[in-house]
Amino acid sequence: MKELLSLFSTFAKVGVMTFGGGYAMLPILQREVVENKGWATEEELADYFAIGQCTPGVIAVNTATFIGRKQSGIAGGIAATLGIVFPSLVIISLLAGVITQFSELTWVKNAFAGIRVCVCVLIFNAVWKLGQKSVVDRWTAGIFAIVAAGAILTKISPVAFVLFAAVCGIVLQTLLKKGGVGQ
Amino acid sequence: MIYLRLFWEFFKTGLFAVGGGMATLPFLYDISDRTGWFTHSQLADMVAVSESTPGPIGVNMATYVGFLTGGQAGGMAAGVLGAAVATIGLVTPSIIVILMISAFLQRFRDNRYVNGAFYGLRPASTGMILAAGVLVVKAAFLPDGLSAFDWRLPVLAAVLLALTNLVKPTKKLHPIVFIFASAAVGILLELSQ
Numbered sequence: 001m002k003e004l005l006s007l008f009s010t011f012a013k014v015g016v017m018t019f020g021g022g023y024a025m026l027p028i029l030q031r032e033v034v035e036n037k038g039w040a041t042e043e044e045l046a047d048y049f050a051i052g053q054c055t056p057g058v059i060a061v062n063t064a065t066f067i068g069r070k071q072s073g074i075a076g077g078i079a080a081t082l083g084i085v086f087p088s089l090v091i092i093s094l095l096a097g098v099i100t101q102f103s104e105l106t107w108v109k110n111a112f113a114g115i116r117v118c119v120c121v122l123i124f125n126a127v128w129k130l131g132q133k134s135v136v137d138r139w140t141a142g143i144f145a146i147v148a149a150g151a152i153l154t155k156i157s158p159v160a161f162v163l164f165a166a167v168c169g170i171v172l173q174t175l176l177k178k179g180g181v182g183q
Numbered sequence: 184m185i186y187l188r189l190f191w192e193f194f195k196t197g198l199f200a201v202g203g204g205m206a207t208l209p210f211l212y213d214i215s216d217r218t219g220w221f222t223h224s225q226l227a228d229m230v231a232v233s234e235s236t237p238g239p240i241g242v243n244m245a246t247y248v249g250f251l252t253g254g255q256a257g258g259m260a261a262g263v264l265g266a267a268v269a270t271i272g273l274v275t276p277s278i279i280v281i282l283m284i285s286a287f288l289q290r291f292r293d294n295r296y297v298n299g300a301f302y303g304l305r306p307a308s309t310g311m312i313l314a315a316g317v318l319v320v321k322a323a324f325l326p327d328g329l330s331a332f333d334w335r336l337p338v339l340a341a342v343l344l345a346l347t348n349l350v351k352p353t354k355k356l357h358p359i360v361f362i363f364a365s366a367a368v369g370i371l372l373e374l375s376q
Contacts, residue, residue: 016237017359023315025239027358047301050308051284057197057277058207058241065281070289077282085246085270088238092246093263095236096254099228099247103235107370112235114369116323117336118362121343123316127309134305144306151314159201161307169303170296177295 003072004079010037011064011083018060019115025060027122030129033067040067042133050165053158060084139172185256186268192218193245193272200241207241207273211248220252245273326375335372339365 014032018025026045033039040048048066052059061081068080095102102108135144147161196210208230215221226244233243246266253265291297324336343361346353368374 015239017362018239019237019362023312023319026312031358043301043305046305046308049312050301050304051281053308053311054201055277055280055284056199056201057274057280058239060239061242061274062277062281065278066285069282069285074282077278077285081274081278084239085242085274088236088242088246089263089266089270091236091238092243093250093266095232096247096250096262096266099232103228103232106373106375108235109375110369110373111366112369113323113326113336113374114339114365114367114372115362116319116326117339118343118365120316120320120323121340121347122358122361123312123319124344125347127313127316130309130312131306134309140302140306143303144310146310147307148310148313151311152317158311161311162304165303165307166300167303169301170299173295173299173302 004075007068007071007076007079008083008086011068011080012086014064015060015084015087019112019119023059023123024119025063026130027126029063030126039071042130044070046130046134050162054162139168139176143168185252186265188218189249189252189265189269190272193249193269194275196245197273198276207244211244214248220255221248225251241273242270245269333374335374339368339374 010032014025014028017028026049029045030042034042034045044066045063048063049059051066052062055062061084064080064084065077069077072079092099131144135141143165147165150156150161151158192214196207196214200206200210208226211226212223215223215226226248229244229247230240232247233240236243246269249266249269250262251265253268254262256265288297324340325332343365347361348354
């Protein structure tokens with residue numbers, strides 16, 4: 001029970017601190033879940049985001065479910081998920097009556113002009129950190145470059161990139177292992 | 184039973200919207216057309232609001248629509264119940280799918296094909312996050328197009344980059360510290376003007 005509460009409260013904390021959509025959650029997750037709690041590694045975070053891209057639902061929620069499940073089974077997955085949505089539920093319900101005026105307030109607009117710049121920098125730092133664990137040789141560097149360029153320049157579905165990368169990974173690992181045995 | 188219908192509509196959205204929060208938008212427009220629970224312009228407002236409140240955008244939208252729809256049936260408490268029902272509807276399919284994938288991965292963790300797949304997936308995932316970051320860059324630095332470029336924004340970004348990576352006493356601070364500091368800077372310098 002204690003662990004479920006800890007999952008709920010940690011993910012509620014992550015939910016409150018996530019400004020600007022699911023990807024803005026990554027730097028917060030790295031700090032709270034990887035560094036402070038040790039519930040997942042950088043590599044696992046990259047795995048969860050990849051799976052979240054091609055499964056139904058909100059990526060932030062999928063990541064919470066994964067980590068909760070790994071930590072304390074099915075109940076853990078549900079506790080973490082409820083945690084991540086809880087702040088939205090409270091904040092939106094409180095603001096609902098005045099919500100459209102809220103986003104028109106001058107100070108709110110000014111604050112978010114600053115926050116958006118900060119979120120860019122934090123996502124850049126998070127990608128850098130993630131890259132050190134996921135781009136480990138020239139093959140993975142190639143996959144990274146192809147997918148990043150493809151996702152920026154084209155409208156191809158993330159599902160296609162995920163399938164492409166998984167197939168490349170299996171083929172490359174099989175060939176690399178064979179090469180190793182041959183030498 | 185409005186709550187059952189709310190749950191079902193958002194359950195379908197959660198099941199079919201693949202690729203993150205914004206992927207829920209077309210489904211929400213469809214709900215609006217079929218049920219009349221909320222208007223297109225309320226939905227457009229919500230996109231703006233989601234960007235200025237914490238939390239994942241998909242979840243915020245479900246909560247807001249649930250609150251509006253429940254609230255029409257009878258006041259604040261009904262609104263909160265509607266918000267909870269819609270949100271739980273949205274996340275239920277992904278909980279089920281992720282729990283299944285997670286069980287599968289645990290079982291095949293040492294399978295060399297699964298390992299090979301993740302060897303390729305990790306750099307791809309990093310690349311896709313970088314690509315999503317590029318969209319955020321556009322919204323942050325050019326909110327009103329190229330002609331309204333404000334040089335103070337890249338200066339703020341450079342300062343933040345230095346503080347989070349180079350300056351010893353600040354680089355270990357929690358990310359939320361920088362978010363709040365940037366909000367304060369935004370208000371003081373009137374950055375959206």
